Amino acid sequence: MADRILIVEDNRDILASVVDYLEIKGFEVDAIENGQAARALIQAHPYDLVVLDIGLPGMDGFTLCKELRERDRNPLPVIMLTARDAVEDRLLGFEAGADDYLVKPFALPELYQRIKAVLKRSQRNFERVLQVGELSLDTASRQVHRSAQPVKLDRKGFVLLELLMKHWPDVVSHEDLNHALWGDAPPDSAALKSHIYRLRQAVDGPFNSPMIRNVAGTGYTLVTDAQ
Missing domain, CATH: 3.40.50.2300 (Response regulator)
Incomplete structure (x- = not known):
């Protein structure tokens, strides 16, 4: 059909x-x-x-x-x-x-x-709540939690994390991440790195095991303890 x-x-x-x-x-x-x-x-x-x-x-x-x-x-x-x-x-x-x-x-x-x-x-990904390991994101309420602890994100951080979670376990390319934030006219590559750094501080900073992984020359993905 x-x-x-x-x-x-x-x-x-x-x-x-x-x-x-x-x-x-x-x-x-x-x-x-x-x-x-x-x-x-x-x-x-x-x-x-x-x-x-x-x-x-x-x-x-x-x-x-x-x-x-x-x-x-x-x-x-x-x-x-x-x-x-x-x-x-x-x-x-x-x-x-x-x-x-x-x-x-x-x-x-x-x-x-x-x-x-x-x-x-x-x-x-036809679901309201996205779940990757201990990380959850509610697309309706826009609330994010890791191990039941709230994670505070700015608007761009939420967009990036939602994209990473929707594509997990695949790698999301730099091009797709840039497009999510800036459409067809992204600034220089340092801008994306800056927002990824802030996202990592919020999602990974308070915890012992990082979930956001850089795939050299390609983009970023999420990892869990089970991987």
């Missing part, structure tokens, strides 16, 4: 192009131009993924995505689609619960590849 996708976009030219392309690629596609109407469709139909614009009539994309995350125990995968390209907007999108973020103008093949990647991840 084909994956069913909802496209929420108020630019009719973009909407028509995306719908036509994705249908050619074999998806079952519904389309709507209004945020409130999209919410009603999502409540009525079992979609596999939503491509969601931010600037919408009725209800903006940030609000709709956040509401979905608060309402649904098994969050529906969301790719934010927007003309906003500031780092703060990307972070707000991820904070609202978006799985990925694509800035306009974009190439349709790139959107297709992003959709495939998010669907693949969601099929493996």
